[in-house]
Amino acid sequence: YALMDQVDSVTLDFHADWNAENGEFGSLKNGFRDDTIYIPEEVKLTLNLNGHTINRGLKEDQGDGHVILIASDAEVTINNGTITGGYSNDEGGGLYIKGGANVTLNDVNVTGNTLKGDDGAGIYMYGATLTMNGGSISGNILQRGASLADEYGAGIYAEDSTVTLIGVTLKNNGCGGPKAGMIYGSAVYSTDSKVTLINCTVEGNGVTKDDSDYYCTSTVYAEDSTLVIENTSFIGNGSKNIWQRSEYSDDYRASTVISANDTDLTMSGGKFTDNNQVFLLSLLDSVVTVDGVDFTGNKSLALSVYVAC
Secondary structure (H helix, E strand, O other): OOOOOOOOEEEOOOOOOOOOOOEEEOOOHHEOOOOOEEEEOOOOOEEEOOOOOOOOOOOEEEOOOEEEOOOOOOOOEEEEEEEEEEEEOOOOEEEEEEOEEEEEEEHHHHHHHHEEOOOOEEEEOOOOEEEEEEEEEEEOOEEEEOOOOEEEEOEEEEEEOOOEEEEEEOOOEEEOOOOEEEEEEEEEEEEEEEOOOOEEEEEOOOOOOOOOOEEEEEEEEOOOOEEEEEEEEEOOOOOOOOOOEEOOOOOOEEOOOEEEEEHHHHHEEEEEOOOOOOEEEEOOEEEEEEEEEEEEOOOOOOOOOOEEE
């Protein structure tokens, strides 16, 4: 942080894993902020991880429990490695990307991060741009906080942002902990954003593995957004109990692979198979174009497509 505050561009090469000590990467006097890795405003930074891991190693939630915080208008490229071990009770367990930042991840795995009572366990971004080439967003978990409010985006939470994922695997993201509640977008949550998935695999997200009150209402949830999906496979997503009664009312809540609300949705190529959700598509006030997508072998209990007029 001290170095980057003095120069316009920095490239760092990793030759070993970087494991935080007791959840702390360093103190403010040593160039860190809130014990996390902080990338200041308006700098240009390249991190060549060279196959290594950045691990915050948190076992309990805490404020600013992100692994990396990217400040406004920074331009950051991270290559070939893993970001893990975040456990936050505010936005962003793995990466927190602030407005105006432009982030590129090449062959990076954002995995094993947890968020309690807020949004974006893997990646949280507001007013930013993210491009991922290869790599994965996997095993990131949202836990319900004391307020019992709903949570959004176990894999990615994107608000007023642009997200482009090319050849990325989004796998096993979802909800955990007692009374996990409703999760919108176990893989991706988008509001007022443009999200593009090209040649991606979206697998095993929102899967309930026991009988507790876990519930992921959608794998991909988009509202007031543009959602473009090309040659992408949706495989084995969905809750164990496909219909689940709300804890607070007599209503049943139906799960969906893709929920589009006031959204332009374009899908071409790819497939939906072995998904265990009530609806494959749930469409509300949206413009939808589907071309050459294979919908076979799914375990929907009701209609495959729900359209609200």
